[in-house]
């Protein structure tokens with residue numbers, strides 16, 4: 001009697017092992033069956049097996065789609081990024097391929113070229129000083145937990161959120177970064193975003209909707225803001241008003257890693273300072289490019305193509321895939337596909 005009960009319990013457990021959801025129960029730290037330190041059950045789908053994240057951190061990312069690591073980048077490195085950014089603003093260096101953005105509210109202003117007119121620089125892959133950020137071992141150590149060992153730096157930005165000129169244009173509408181990316185799978189893409197100074201709700205911190213990385217890519221378009229919207233700042237139109245927003249208050253050097261489907265944005269800068277953050281989107285080199293024709297991403301593709309045409313005279317001849325391949329850089333491992 002005892003024996004057959006034991007046998008049937010065993011069958012239930014073994015039966016459960018075939019189903020990922022039940023692994024949860026068997027491998028749960030409180031069940032006592034398996035030690036939680038050594039057992040990373042298979043239900044993880046947004047992170048890879050690694051010895052870097054604690055089980056708790058890994059579970060947090062799986063559930064919420066982001067993870068903040070305190071004090072990851074040194075003050076000395078941040079100072080170097082700051083110095084280089086100022087040189088770019090003063091036009092002392094002109095890195096090849098760099099895009100310089102100004103805030104739509106101060107486009108027509110009289111400011112001389114300075115830190116005060118540049119809202120964001122993008123695509124600094126040819127700037128040795130700034131691109132150091134994308135190769136920092138402390139950053140890549142975490143990135144690898146999401147991308148695996150072959151790592152490409154796909155998209156780089158230094159954001160210099162200006163004091164809001166009163167029109168709320170310094171906000172970044174809620175969006176998913178995957179909207180801008182023609183490569184997949186999304187789970188092998190991660191953004192690293194590092195605060196270059198203390199950032200809170202006053203100077204416009206990142207705002208995230210936890211758990212939204214588990215949803216799908218939503219249609220994006222320009223928000224209907226009265227004061228104007230910056231070029232290409234698309235937002236999600238129909239997000240649920242009641243979803244909890246979390247404001248990420250961060251210290252200098254703190255770094256958040258987040259999934260490209262996580263809905264996020266940033267608030268207006270109510271201070272007189274220019275709020276700085278540096279960031280890079282990384283992807284596994286094993287990702288592949290997709291054709292976005294006929295998808296919700298077609299609008300941004302058209303806009304980017306239109307801009308490329310206007311700025312460089314690249315008409316329909318150039319595939320956007322070529323532009324991505326051209327600016328992407330291998331930072332670890334082997335360049336396999338992207």
Ligand SMILES: CCCC(=O)SCCNC(=O)CCNC(=O)[C@H](O)C(C)(C)COP(=O)(O)OP(=O)(O)OC[C@H]1O[C@@H](n2cnc3c(N)ncnc32)[C@H](O)[C@@H]1OP(=O)(O)O
Nearest residue numbers: 099100101102103104107122177180229230231232233307
């Ligand atoms: C995960 C990724 C998430 C994101 O990337 S979100 C943000 C994406 N943003 C971008 O990709 C940056 C796009 N911006 C750019 O490419 C450039 O800043 C842009 C808009 C071409 C301007 O380049 P410039 O070299 O400054 O050219 P320009 O001064 O001659 O201006 C050309 C036309 O663009 C306009 N413009 C410039 N900055 C703007 C802004 N912030 N908002 C709205 N319109 C803007 C400008 O008025 C001018 O228009 P027009 O030709 O006179 O009608």
Ligand SMILES: Nc1ncnc2c1ncn2[C@@H]1O[C@H](COP(=O)(O)OP(=O)(O)OP(=O)(O)O)[C@@H](O)[C@H]1O
Nearest residue numbers: 171172173174201202207241247265266267268269
């Ligand atoms: N009700 C809303 N509808 C649409 N987007 C919103 C709404 N509330 C906030 N957002 C978006 O989320 C981002 C962050 O919002 P947040 O409330 O932190 O900033 P803020 O409204 O600029 O400043 P604050 O609320 O701190 O005065 C904003 O940039 C905005 O794009």
Ligand SMILES: O=C(O)CCC(=O)C(=O)O
Nearest residue numbers: 159172177264265266277
């Ligand atoms: O630093 C910020 O304001 C966030 C910017 C952002 O989310 C983006 O450019 O994709």
Ligand SMILES: [Fe+2]
Nearest residue numbers: 175176177264
């Ligand atoms: Fe973003």
Ligand SMILES: [Mg+2]
Nearest residue numbers: 171266267268
């Ligand atoms: Mg608000």
